[in-house]
Amino acid sequence: xxxEKIVLAYSGGLDTxxxxxxxxxEGYDVVAxxxxxxxGKDLDFIKEKALTVGAIESYVINAKEDFTHNxxxxxxxxxxxxxxxxxxxxxxxxxxxxxxLVDVARETGAAGIAHGCTGKGNDxxxxxxxxxxxxPELKVLAPVRxxxxxxxxxxxxxxxxxxxxxxxxxxxxxxxxNLWGRAIEAGILENPWNECPEDAFFMTTSIENAPDQAEFIxxxxxxxxxxxxxxxxxxxxxxxxxxxxxAGKHGIGRIDHVENRLVGIKSREIYECPGATVILKxxxxxxxxxxxxxxxxxxxxxxxxxxxxxxxxxxxxxxxxALKAYIDSTQEVVNGTVKVKLYKxxxxxxxxxxxxxxxxxxxxxxxxxxxxxxxxxxxxxxxWGLPSQVNAQVWDKLDKEK
Numbered sequence: 318x319x320x321e322k323i324v325l326a327y328s329g330g331l332d333t334x335x336x337x338x339x340x341x342x343e344g345y346d347v348v349a350x351x352x353x354x355x356x357g358k359d360l361d362f363i364k365e366k367a368l369t370v371g372a373i374e375s376y377v378i379n380a381k382e383d384f385t386h387n388x389x390x391x392x393x394x395x396x397x398x399x400x401x402x403x404x405x406x407x408x409x410x411x412x413x414x415x416x417x418l419v420d421v422a423r424e425t426g427a428a429g430i431a432h433g434c435t436g437k438g439n440d441x442x443x444x445x446x447x448x449x450x451x452x453p454e455l456k457v458l459a460p461v462r463x464x465x466x467x468x469x470x471x472x473x474x475x476x477x478x479x480x481x482x483x484x485x486x487x488x489x490x491x492x493x494x495n496l497w498g499r500a501i502e503a504g505i506l507e508n509p510w511n512e513c514p515e516d517a518f519f520m521t522t523s524i525e526n527a528p529d530q531a532e533f534i535x536x537x538x539x540x541x542x543x544x545x546x547x548x549x550x551x552x553x554x555x556x557x558x559x560x561x562x563x564a565g566k567h568g569i570g571r572i573d574h575v576e577n578r579l580v581g582i583k584s585r586e587i588y589e590c591p592g593a594t595v596i597l598k599x600x601x602x603x604x605x606x607x608x609x610x611x612x613x614x615x616x617x618x619x620x621x622x623x624x625x626x627x628x629x630x631x632x633x634x635x636x637x638x639a640l641k642a643y644i645d646s647t648q649e650v651v652n653g654t655v656k657v658k659l660y661k662x663x664x665x666x667x668x669x670x671x672x673x674x675x676x677x678x679x680x681x682x683x684x685x686x687x688x689x690x691x692x693x694x695x696x697x698x699x700x701w702g703l704p705s706q707v708n709a710q711v712w713d714k715l716d717k718e719k
Contacts, residue, residue, distance in 0.1 A: 320345060321345055321428040322345065322346045322347075322348055322422075322425055322426060322428060323340055323345040323346070323347055323348070323427060323428065323431050323458060324347075324349075324350055324422045324425065324427045325337060325340065325347050325349050325430075325431045325433075326350060326414060326418055326430070326431070326433060327349035327350060327351045327363065327372070328351065328363070328433065329362070329363035329366055330433075331472070331475060331480075331482060332433040332461050333349075333433040334366065334367075334370050334475070334481070335460075335471055335478075335480055336431060336433055336460040336461065337349065337372050338370060338371050338474075338480055339464065339474075340431060340460060341371045346373045347371060347372045347431075348372060348373065348374045348375075348425050349364075349367030349368075349372040349375040350417065350418055350421045351375075351376070351377050352378045352380045352410075352417050353377065353378065353381055354381060354414070354495040354496060355385075355494075355496030355497075355554070355558070356494040356495050356496075357494070360377045364377045370481075374425065376421055378417050378421075381554050382554060383413060384409070384410060384413050384495065385553045385554040387413070388410065388413055389497050390542055390553070391623075391641055391644065392497065392593070393541065393543070393597065394541040394600070394644050394645070394647075394648050394651075395619075395620050395623050395641075395644045396597055396604075397620060397624045397627065398620075399576065399625065399627075399628040400574070400576055400577065400624075402572055402574045402576070403572065403574055404497060404498060404588070404594075404597065405497075405624065405627055406494075406497050406498035406499065406500050406590065406593075407439075407440065407495075407500050408439070408443065408627050408630075409627065410495050411440060411444060412443070412630075412633060414444070415443070415444050415448050415451065416447070416451060418430045418448065419448060419452045419455065422452065422455055423452070427455070428455070429455050429456035429457060429458060430444075430448055430456075430457055430458070431458040431459065431460060432444045432445075432457070432458075432459055433461050434459060434461060435461050435462055436459070436462040436465075437580065437582070438578070439580065439628070439629075441459060441462060442579055442580070442630045443630035444457070444630075445457045445459075446630045446633075489505065490502065490503055490504050490506070490517055491503040496554065496557055496558065496561075496592075497557070497592070497593050498570070498588055498589055498590035498591075498592075499519060499520050499588065499589040500586060500587075501513070501517050501586070502584065502586050506585055506587060507585060509585045513573065517587060518571070518589060520591055521568055521569065521570055521589045522565065522567070523568055524568040524661050524662040526568075527566065527568035527660075527661050531658050532563065532567060532658075532659045532660070533656060533657070533658055533659070533667075534546065534547055534657050535547050535548065535655065535656050535657070536560075536596065536599045536655050536657065537653070537654045538600060538651055538652060538653060538654070538655075539652055540649060540651060540652065541600065541648030542648075543556055543557075543596055544556075545654075546559055546560065557592045557593075558592070560592040561591050561592035562591075563659065564591035564595045564659055564664065565589070565591035567661065568661060568662040569594055569595060569662055569663065570588075570589055570590040570591035570592070570594040571587070571589060572587070572588040572589075574586050574587075574588065579629050579630065594664055595659070598657070598664050599657055599666060600651070602666040602669050603651050603652070603653045603655055603669060603671055604647075605669075606653070606671050606674045606675065607651055607652070607671050607673040607674060607675060608650070608675070609675065612647055616643075616644075616647055619643050620644075622640055623637065623641065623644065626640065650671075650673040651673075652671055652673050653669060653670055653671025653672065653673065653674065654669070654670055654671075656668035
């Protein structure tokens with residue numbers, strides 16, 4: 318009888334390499350699938366390693382363009398920050414990875430999908446909810462969650478079964494990286510009082526070692542998406558990558574966050590998001606000059622809700638679709654250029670211009686060019702304050718009658 322196939326989300330690391338052998342021992346044929354979302358891994362090596370360890374097929378999928386436009390694009394248009402600090406680095410990639418795994422499962426006739434998540438994190442929820450939203454018929458296996466081995470036991474299993482143990486296994490940190498940023502956790506970071514050591518960082522220079530001279534860049538947006546850096550049109554993936562390098566050199570984008578995980582615990586996370594930090598600030602700056610007041614005040618409510626739904630693994634949910642539709646509807650006017658000053662960990666928007674600008678210098682000025690009708694303010698103030706005035710009059714009358 319033919320064995321059931323399982324598609325494994327494969328990273329090339331110890332956990333998912335051991336998972337291949339474990340799944341084979343459980344009686345499955347394993348199809349490994351690795352997605353490139355901009356983390357800079359050696360994908361050819363990963364593909365071959367999966368086959369060496371025991372997979373019957375190995376897929377490497379270039380998903381950078383899809384990730385950039387259809388996932389990071391919404392993070393930019395929505396100014397998305399979970400708990401106002403975390404730019405959703407890992408949370409944005411999980412629905413895309415899940416969708417690709419489902420596609421591979423259907424293409425290969427697999428009975429299910431496996432992932433390498435533990436039972437304590439958010440990613441297990443994100444993967445499994447996404448997979449079952451797209452393909453309810455597929456079963457989902459979580460080898461790492463099932464075997465509950467210590468790190469030492471896992472290494473012994475790997476050595477006993479001829480699985481290569483990575484040379485950097487003594488690295489105390491757990492790392493996840495893509496185009497939008499880098500997440501760092503575990504080790505000394507588990508004590509929230511400890512400062513993150515400098516050796517944990519990869520994308521950013523320390524503030525102390527950042528250049529002593531400020532650098533200025535200009536970002537141009539069309540319908541909410543950055544399309545040019547310093548006047549040069551670039552594909553979105555390349556633009557983000559370039560801003561990552563420039564901003565990282567100036568120590569921009571380091572985030573130290575104790576966040577509320579979906580599974581109910583608090584987790585201390587360190588993030589490096591140089592490009593995201595600069596692009597989100599510039600995007601918000603264009604919105605400020607092009608939005609009417611009511612949209613400016615209401616959109617953050619939608620942004621917060623969309624950040625939560627994505628963080629909580631609900632990308633493939635009608636609520637998320639509705640929130641994304643609102644975000645899209647606001648971006649038609651978000652066009653223009655922002656000038657940003659980069660210096661010692663700071664990204665400061667110092668200039669902005671837009672063909673859709675609602676800023677009228679002749680209304681804002683205090684010079685002789687002032688066109689604002691100050692006499693009209695008297696009637697406006699009277700009507701605006703009328704409810705408060707009436708309330709005060711009523712309570713004054715009631716107090717006197719006591």
